[in-house]
Amino acid sequence: MALELELISPFEVAKEFALAVQEYTLLSAQSLANFFRRPLYMGDMLQQADLIGVGSLPIVILTGLSVGALLALNSASTLQRFGGVTLIGQLVSLGMVTELGPLITGLMVAGRNASGMASELGSMIVTEQIDAMRALGTDPTKKLITPRIGATAFMLFFLTIIADLLGLIGGYGVAHLLFGLDTQQYWTSVWQTLVFRDVFTGLIKPVLFGFIISTVGCYYGMSTRGGTQGVGRSTTQAVVASSVLILVVDFFVTKLIFAIFGYR
Amino acid sequence: MPAPTLPSANTAAAVVSPSDYAIEFENVSIAFDDNVVLDSISFRLAHGETKAVFGVAGSGKSTLLKLAIGLLRPDSGRIFVLGEEVTRMSEQELFELRRRVGIVFQESALFDSLKVYENVAFRLMEEKLSPEEIERRVREVLRFVELERTYDMRPSELSGGMRRRVAIARAIITEPEVLLYDSPTGGLDPVTSNTIVELIMKQRDVAKTSALMVTHRLQDAFTMATHEFDQATNQMVALPKGQRGEVAMSFLILKDAKVIFDGDAHELAASRDEYIREYIS
Ligand SMILES: Nc1ncnc2c1ncn2[C@@H]1O[C@H](COP(=O)(O)OP(=O)(O)OP(=O)(O)O)[C@@H](O)[C@H]1O
Numbered sequence A: 001m002a003l004e005l006e007l008i009s010p011f012e013v014a015k016e017f018a019l020a021v022q023e024y025t026l027l028s029a030q031s032l033a034n035f036f037r038r039p040l041y042m043g044d045m046l047q048q049a050d051l052i053g054v055g056s057l058p059i060v061i062l063t064g065l066s067v068g069a070l071l072a073l074n075s076a077s078t079l080q081r082f083g084g085v086t087l088i089g090q091l092v093s094l095g096m097v098t099e100l101g102p103l104i105t106g107l108m109v110a111g112r113n114a115s116g117m118a119s120e121l122g123s124m125i126v127t128e129q130i131d132a133m134r135a136l137g138t139d140p141t142k143k144l145i146t147p148r149i150g151a152t153a154f155m156l157f158f159l160t161i162i163a164d165l166l167g168l169i170g171g172y173g174v175a176h177l178l179f180g181l182d183t184q185q186y187w188t189s190v191w192q193t194l195v196f197r198d199v200f201t202g203l204i205k206p207v208l209f210g211f212i213i214s215t216v217g218c219y220y221g222m223s224t225r226g227g228t229q230g231v232g233r234s235t236t237q238a239v240v241a242s243s244v245l246i247l248v249v250d251f252f253v254t255k256l257i258f259a260i261f262g263y264r
Numbered sequence B: 001m002p003a004p005t006l007p008s009a010n011t012a013a014a015v016v017s018p019s020d021y022a023i024e025f026e027n028v029s030i031a032f033d034d035n036v037v038l039d040s041i042s043f044r045l046a047h048g049e050t051k052a053v054f055g056v057a058g059s060g061k062s063t064l065l066k067l068a069i070g071l072l073r074p075d076s077g078r079i080f081v082l083g084e085e086v087t088r089m090s091e092q093e094l095f096e097l098r099r100r101v102g103i104v105f106q107e108s109a110l111f112d113s114l115k116v117y118e119n120v121a122f123r124l125m126e127e128k129l130s131p132e133e134i135e136r137r138v139r140e141v142l143r144f145v146e147l148e149r150t151y152d153m154r155p156s157e158l159s160g161g162m163r164r165r166v167a168i169a170r171a172i173i174t175e176p177e178v179l180l181y182d183s184p185t186g187g188l189d190p191v192t193s194n195t196i197v198e199l200i201m202k203q204r205d206v207a208k209t210s211a212l213m214v215t216h217r218l219q220d221a222f223t224m225a226t227h228e229f230d231q232a233t234n235q236m237v238a239l240p241k242g243q244r245g246e247v248a249m250s251f252l253i254l255k256d257a258k259v260i261f262d263g264d265a266h267e268l269a270a271s272r273d274e275y276i277r278e279y280i281s
């Protein structure tokens, strides 16, 4: 297309980006404020929770198991050189609970649900269903966005716990079967390594990631322009943006926790 | 909201407050980028009146309806609906007002993830009525549009004409004071079109709802002007020749972003404007 060849000034790009960030912030703030305003759509929230939670379960189980196993395998090959295979439990539990559990669950659910939300809301925009809802006197941010935020944050919390547990089990499988680590020894070191701050870090992250996934997915859905092609564009952008944002936020949360509790 | 009464209001009957009209547009302009769609248009819709809105494709008819309920904001001008100034209300305030207005979108815009009865019941469910009351009223209104058997179906299983009628049912179920129809007969066969025209006439003559009806088919509007709904026989009947045009019906024609005609059937027939003559011939 000839249009794409036109030079776009960096200033314009920056302005558009700033505008998008502003819109995103406003939408998120309003949708959060909706939690304290009537009506709260509990039914819709439960429906979304079912969709996100139950639907994501298989993929979370699968990735949790394999990441735990991989973590054990990788650390074992290093630890073996120093004769410290008994430390596998510690490494797996710390890595899984504080970092990899929340991160992989977040990224998986982002791929599944940020795209789902963007395409669903995007289709509703291009077929005027959102306009119809507004015309019927119902606030789409209340009926559509707020329930998705609540459901995603809530379900991601539990999905992460499941991923953590399966990661530990996967790690155990590798440690026990391949490296002959004693069952009791593995689980004791898993358990004893974790302190409050690790669990706290591991559980605050999924709530933040859930918020990111749902708000980014909904934002891209609601700002869809240009027919079915626009829906496709929103969908991919939602996955990319929420994944990147999750990684960035993950870094800063980890940094912040270190700043508060000090390095271990 | 009662209209502010000016001190002179008692004596001067000529003072008109906006609430005397169901809808009032005052010098409303809107443009999309460089495309000026409506250029300072003004018109009024009286209570109980149905106004047919004409114009070629792209003349801004759908835009006009969306402006009326605040789905779009004009670049300038003021819009009043039921005495409230839409152009000054926040989105939150508009949600309240919109509950008193029904709109039928050009493409029906049914919620495709909901069943027909959930679509029709949408407003009632929002108002948290009892399930029995909701079911009773949904069945009643679906009977009204003659689609009772679609109760449990999904919008994707319906034909275009059926979807249009479901959209009408969804709009009228709460008996709104104002109805906005966007091309309710567009792309339909004459028989189905007639059913829909009859429905709209029923709203006008029985429920006395004020309405804007966008249409491409002049014939529909003429049927509306020359017939009235007879409740006894539950169908429309032609008015005797002398009484034609004696119903609460008016016409508005848009051209090149302006209103080029706004008046009743007699005035339309008497118009000497070449474009209008050509349009109605
Ligand atoms: N969201 C939008 N963004 C940009 N331009 C728009 C938008 N909506 C409408 N327009 C433009 O406004 C003009 C009027 O559109 P509108 O849909 O009101 O026409 P219409 O009279 O309803 O046409 P039709 O009879 O085909 O339904 C068109 O030129 C259209 O391109």
Ligand SMILES: [Mg+2]
Pocket (backbone or CB within 6 Å): B061, B062, B063, B106, B182
């Ligand atoms: Mg239109």
